Amino acid sequence: MKKFLKAILxxxxxxxxxxxxxxKSGKLDLALIYSQFPALVSAKFTTSSIMAAPLIVNxxxxxxxxxxxxxxxNSGNANCFTGKSGIKDAQSSAGYLARELKIAKNSVLINxxxxxxxxLDVAKIKRGIRKLVxxxxxxxxxxxxxxxxxxxxxxxxxxLSLKIGAKLVHICGIAKGAGMIAPxxxxxxxxxxxxxxxxxxxxxxxxxxxxxxxxxxxxxDGCMSTNDxxxxxxxxxxxxxxxxxxxxxASFSQALASICLDLAKMVVTDAEGATKFxxxxxxxxxxxxxxxxxxxxxxxxxxxxxxVFGQNPNFGRIAAAVGASGYKIKxxxxxxxxxSLKGKRVKLTVSLSRGKAKCTVYTCxxxxxxxxINAAYN
Amino acid sequence: MKKFLKAILxxxxxxxxxxxxxxKSGKLDLALIYSQFPALVSAKFTTSSIMAAPLIVNxxxxxxxxxxxxxxxNSGNANCFTGKSGIKDAQSSAGYLARELKIAKNSVLINxxxxxxxxLDVAKIKRGIRKLVxxxxxxxxxxxxxxxxxxxxxxxxxxLSLKIGAKLVHICGIAKGAGMIAPxxxxxxxxxxxxxxxxxxxxxxxxxxxxxxxxxxxxxDGCMSTNDxxxxxxxxxxxxxxxxxxxxxASFSQALASICLDLAKMVVTDAEGATKFxxxxxxxxxxxxxxxxxxxxxxxxxxxxxxVFGQNPNFGRIAAAVGASGYKIKxxxxxxxxxSLKGKRVKLTVSLSRGKAKCTVYTCxxxxxxxxINAAYN
Numbered sequence: 001m002k003k004f005l006k007a008i009l010x011x012x013x014x015x016x017x018x019x020x021x022x023x024k025s026g027k028l029d030l031a032l033i034y035s036q037f038p039a040l041v042s043a044k045f046t047t048s049s050i051m052a053a054p055l056i057v058n059x060x061x062x063x064x065x066x067x068x069x070x071x072x073x074n075s076g077n078a079n080c081f082t083g084k085s086g087i088k089d090a091q092s093s094a095g096y097l098a099r100e101l102k103i104a105k106n107s108v109l110i111n112x113x114x115x116x117x118x119x120l121d122v123a124k125i126k127r128g129i130r131k132l133v134x135x136x137x138x139x140x141x142x143x144x145x146x147x148x149x150x151x152x153x154x155x156x157x158x159x160l161s162l163k164i165g166a167k168l169v170h171i172c173g174i175a176k177g178a179g180m181i182a183p184x185x186x187x188x189x190x191x192x193x194x195x196x197x198x199x200x201x202x203x204x205x206x207x208x209x210x211x212x213x214x215x216x217x218x219x220x221d222g223c224m225s226t227n228d229x230x231x232x233x234x235x236x237x238x239x240x241x242x243x244x245x246x247x248x249x250a251s252f253s254q255a256l257a258s259i260c261l262d263l264a265k266m267v268v269t270d271a272e273g274a275t276k277f278x279x280x281x282x283x284x285x286x287x288x289x290x291x292x293x294x295x296x297x298x299x300x301x302x303x304x305x306x307x308v309f310g311q312n313p314n315f316g317r318i319a320a321a322v323g324a325s326g327y328k329i330k331x332x333x334x335x336x337x338x339x340s341l342k343g344k345r346v347k348l349t350v351s352l353s354r355g356k357a358k359c360t361v362y363t364c365x366x367x368x369x370x371x372x373i374n375a376a377y378n
Numbered sequence: 379m380k381k382f383l384k385a386i387l388x389x390x391x392x393x394x395x396x397x398x399x400x401x402k403s404g405k406l407d408l409a410l411i412y413s414q415f416p417a418l419v420s421a422k423f424t425t426s427s428i429m430a431a432p433l434i435v436n437x438x439x440x441x442x443x444x445x446x447x448x449x450x451x452n453s454g455n456a457n458c459f460t461g462k463s464g465i466k467d468a469q470s471s472a473g474y475l476a477r478e479l480k481i482a483k484n485s486v487l488i489n490x491x492x493x494x495x496x497x498l499d500v501a502k503i504k505r506g507i508r509k510l511v512x513x514x515x516x517x518x519x520x521x522x523x524x525x526x527x528x529x530x531x532x533x534x535x536x537x538l539s540l541k542i543g544a545k546l547v548h549i550c551g552i553a554k555g556a557g558m559i560a561p562x563x564x565x566x567x568x569x570x571x572x573x574x575x576x577x578x579x580x581x582x583x584x585x586x587x588x589x590x591x592x593x594x595x596x597x598x599d600g601c602m603s604t605n606d607x608x609x610x611x612x613x614x615x616x617x618x619x620x621x622x623x624x625x626x627x628a629s630f631s632q633a634l635a636s637i638c639l640d641l642a643k644m645v646v647t648d649a650e651g652a653t654k655f656x657x658x659x660x661x662x663x664x665x666x667x668x669x670x671x672x673x674x675x676x677x678x679x680x681x682x683x684x685x686v687f688g689q690n691p692n693f694g695r696i697a698a699a700v701g702a703s704g705y706k707i708k709x710x711x712x713x714x715x716x717x718s719l720k721g722k723r724v725k726l727t728v729s730l731s732r733g734k735a736k737c738t739v740y741t742c743x744x745x746x747x748x749x750x751i752n753a754a755y756n
Contacts, residue, residue, distance in 0.1 A: 050701025050709050081697040083710055116694020302680065302744075303752055310753025316494020319459040323428025331428050332461055366680075368746030374681055375688025 001255055003262075007141040007157035010170035010195035012036045012237030014136040017143030020128030022076035022114070022121060030125060031073045031147035032097070032132045033191055038067030038107065039235035040200050042207035044215075046228035052080030054110040055229060057090040061106040066200075069103045071191055071231060073111035073148050074125060075176070078227050081117040089120045096126050100133050111189050113176060113227055114150055145174040148189050151373065152176050156266040162255045164248050167240035169196040173259045177267035188215060190230040190263055196252060197236035198243040206253040207232045214260035217292070218268050218362045219299040232256070268362045273369030276308055277345050283358040284351045290327050291359035294350065297325035298361075305366035311341040322350060329354070379633055381640075385519040385535035388548035388573035390414045390615030392514040395521030398506030400454035400492070400499060408503060409451045409525035410475070410510045411569055416445030416485065417613035418578050420585035422593075424606035430458030432488040433607060435468040439484040444578075447481045449569055449609060451489035451526050452503060453554070456605050459495040467498045474504050478511050489567050491554060491605055492528055523552040526567050529751065530554050534644040540633045542626050545618035547574040551637045555645035566593060568608040568641055574630060575614035576621040584631040585610045592638035595670070595739045596646050597677040610634070646740045651747030654686055655723050661736040662729045668705050669737035672728065675703035676739075683744035689719040700728060707732070 009015060015033045023029040043062055045055050061068070072093065079086050090110050098105040112120065135143075145155040156175040161168050175190035198206075211230055236242075243252050269277050280298050285291035298304055301321040307314040318336050322329055333353035339346055346365075387393060391413050398408040421440055423433050439446070450471065457464050468488050476483040490498065513521075523533040534553040539546050553568035576584075589608055614620075621630050647655050658676050663669035676682055679699035685692040696714050700707055711731035717724055724743075 048698065048701035049703075049706050050697050050712075078694070081694050081709060116698060117692070118694075306749045306752035309749060312753060314495070316456070316459050316496075319428050320426065320494060323426035325427075328427050331459060334428075366749055368749045371684045371687060371744055371746045371749060374684035375690060 001160055001162045003158065003160040003258070005158055007145055007172050007174050008159040008170065009138050009141050010172055010193055010237065012195055012235045013193050014138055014140060015144040016132050016135040016137065016140035017145070017147030018128055018132050018135065020074070021124045022074055028143060028147035029074055029076045030128045030132055031144035032136065033071040033141070033144060033193065034101065034136050035069050035233060035235045037235045037237055038069055039233040040198065040203055041068045041109065042203045042232045044207065044211045044230040050081065052078050052112060052227040053082055053086035053090045054079055054112045055227065056087055057094060058109050058229070061109060065104065065106040068107045068109055068233065070097060070101055070108045071111065071233070072097050072108060073113070073189060075148050075150050076114040077112060077118055077120050078114045078116045079112040079120040080227055082119050085119060089122045093122055093125050097129050100129050109231060111229055113148065113189050141172065141174065148174070148176040150176060151272055152270055154270055156263050156270070158259055158262045160255055160259060162251055164196065164240040164243060164251065167238050169238045169240050169252070170194060171196070171255055171259050173263050175263040175267060177270050188228050188230070188267060190215065192230070192232040192256070192259060194232070194234045195236065195238035196234050196243060197238060197240050198234050198252065202244050202249050203232060203234050206249065206256045209253055210257040210260040213257060214264035217360060218264045219296060265362055268364050271364040272373045273367040274364035275344070275367055276365040278308060278363045278365065279345070279347045280361045280363065281347070281349045281358065282352065283349065284353050284355060285357040285359070286355040288357045288359060290354070291357045292361070293327065294322055294325045294329070294352065295359050295361035297321045298348070298350065299363035302366055305363070308341060308346055309365035309367050313338055313341060318348065318350065379538055379540045381536065381538040381636070383536055385523055385550050385552050386537040386548065387516050387519050388550055388571055388615065390573055390613045391571050392516055392518060393522040394510050394513040394515065394518035395523070395525030396506055396510050396513065398452070399502045400452055406521060406525035407452055407454045408506045408510055409522035410514065411449040411522060411571065412479065412514050413447050413611060413613045415613040415615055416447055417611040418576065418581055419446045419487065420581045420610045422585065422589045422608045428459065430456050430490060430605040431460055431464035431468045432457055432490045433605065434465055435472060436487050436607070439487060443482065443484040446485045446487055446611065448475060448479055448486045449489065449611070450475050450486060451491070451567060453526050453528050454492040455490060455496060455498050456492045456494045457490040457498040458605055460497050463497060467500045471500055471503050475507050478507050487609060489607055491526065491567050519550065519552065526552070526554040528554060529650055530648055532648055534641050534648070536637055536640045538633055538637060540629055542574065542618040542621060542629065545616050547616045547618050547630070548572060549574070549633055549637050551641050553641040553645060555648050566606050566608070566645060568593065570608070570610040570634070570637060572610070572612045573614065573616035574612050574621060575616060575618050576612050576630065580622050580627050581610060581612050584627065584634045587631055588635040588638040591635060592642035595737065596642045597674060597739065597741045643740055646742050649742040650751045651745040652742035653722070653745055654743040656686060656741045656743065657723070657725045658739045658741065659725070659727045659736065660730065661727065662731050662733060663735040663737070664733040666735045666737060668732070669735045670739070671705065672700055672703045672707070672730065673737050673739035675699045676726070676728065677741035680744055683741070686719055686724055687743035687745050691716055691719060696726065696728065
């Protein structure tokens with residue numbers, strides 16, 4: 001397995017990113033990823049009961065089609081809490097792109113991120129689509145990764161290659177953060193592209209496991225988003241023997257998990273206003289759910305996060321967060337080890353002395369800067 | 379019912395507050411409330427599985443005794459996450475006070491608030507107790523209310539009188555906030571004193587209802603504390619006919635609820651770093667639990683609270699918080715009314731169009747100042 005901290009498109013994929021005018025700043029705000037070959041898709045969406053319009057449209061497409069060729073994404077507007085008009089807007093954007101690419105409408109997946117509650121300017125998107133399609137290229141992923149950014153300060157990207165049998169298979173992922181990051185998932189868009197040949201069942205299994213240990217284990221502010229989406233497209237262009245289980249699936253799953261974890265950590269590193277990256281290891285839990293709940297209870301404690309910002313080793317707040325997790329954890333069994341708070345990376349280990357399960361969660365400190373960013377964002 | 383925004387001790391109660399040296403500032407840090415007549419007590423504690431030592435001691439006393447005469451409380455140290463030594467410290471402080479007052483040890487209830495995880499300096503408390511007892515007086519409640527403050531900027535106090543039959547009954551409450559305020563309850567100490575004659579069952583019923591609609595409906599930072607305590611002492615000194623049900627209990631319950639709600643609102647008003655008091659009314663919910671969960675999901679949304687601080691009417695974040703509450707609420711049925719964000723009081727109404735249940739929750743904005751206070755507090 002060879003890894004690169006750069007997006008490198010696998011065989012059969014092209015991409016592009018342009019500015020269509022949704023962002024007042026004039027920055028890139030419309031991205032397209034296109035697969036020459038119809039690709040299988042495994043998708044994970046927010047668990048919020050209020051889902052943004054594009055997610056509702058995607059769910060329909062995922063039910064009616066088996067393979068997909070295009071991922072359209074805009075930043076600057078989340079097209080959420082926009083009612084029936086929002087759904088119509090998402091559908092008509094997808095339809096317009098499909099005609100331009102001469103593919104079926106339901107082979108387009110559509111994504112939005114940005115402000116919630118304002119109607120999307122579809123005219124701008126439509127005007128941008130032709131340019132977007134004309135400029136598709138195998139290096140265009142670098143413009144695409146910029147076009148999905150909102151308050152992100154750097155683009156999140158990673159690629160790797162691994163051998164399946166005699167063939168090299170490639171996986172490439174891009175993602176955007178950077179606030180409203182909570183389990184499960186985040187205002188997070190993540191697109192992962194692979195040229196692997198794989199069965200739908202194997203792809204779903206690998207995706208589920210990878211997302212569970214990465215995007216579902218990060219929290220910036222405890223706020224679950226309405227737009228969270230992770231899409232994994234597999235177009236089989238590598239011509240490898242089809243991955244369906246066994247050692248091949250194990251290798252592919254490990255590679256996909258590593259891509260997801262890298263991207264998830266980048267999202268936390270780039271969290272709004274954060275000055276520190278915090279890794280929380282909960283060990284010796286009774287069962288995995290307990291480990292995860294305790295870890296997230298700490299990760300979402302505003303008081304703990306403020307203490308880390310202040311480089312203030314406040315064990316009491318960690319204990320309080322453990323106690324608030326809902327599990328009957330005994331104080332006298334609790335072991336808390338907190339690394340130095342001086343540097344940019346902080347490690348906390350909490351042992352519960354109740355069993356063998358464990359979980360690692362990633363979060364960041366909470367800073368006055370975060371409040372300032374989110375007081376002004378609109 | 380006549381209300382005063384001042385603590386006025388009911389018949390048979392005395393109080394005092396002194397500085398025993400726990401607070402480096404030299405401010406008052408040790409409070410005592412004493413009832414001449416053994417009083418019934420109804421108590422509510424934090425639901426955190428990690429409880430501070432004094433709460434564990436109180437629970438034992440509440441099991442072994444039926445009536446109580448003294449409430450001791452220190453600020454500056456929460457005596458929490460202090461293990462067996464912490465329990466011993468709480469017990470020996472209670473025992474020392476009991477000997478000084480010549481009452482049974484288990485008729486003392488003991489409370490601590492302040493830093494978590496540091497051992498209590500019992501020697502200082504013991505040295506202070508004699509002075510504390512000698513200075514007991516019916517006006518001493520004003521020193522007591524000061525002695526329970528931590529980061530509070532003002533003392534929380536309220537009193538009222540009501541008629542039960544021909545007799546006037548008095549209720550007086552004092553409380554402290556001001557951070558780590560979350561359902562259920564808060565780093566909150568609340569002592570309510572009444573000279574009413576009332577049965578234990580009636581007192582418990584009135585207390586449960588009052589706490590549920592007040593201290594369990596406020597959230598400052600979503601962080602549940604280890605020390606939350608609300609105690610209601612009833613010493614029967616008013617000589618009224620014993621309240622046991624019917625119209626008498628209804629009147630008393632209403633009065634107690636009003637005392638609790640006033641104190642709870644004061645706690646939110648004084649929240650660390652807050653600039654705005656927010657009332658969230660969730661209406662037309664399917665059942666009360668749904669209304670409360672939705673209201674608290676909004677009240678605990680860091681993003682919503684930062685938006686209010688920025689006077690930024692971000693409806694999307696409110697919708698996102700509703701969606702994250704776990705209930706299957708439909709976007710198209712949601713009605714959100716947000717009052718002006720300019721003033722110090724903000725009112726938000728969210729109608730779910732699902733039924734007739736409702737709930738009101740009180741919270742505050744989240745500010746850079748809150749982070750600064752809690753980054754430094756240790």
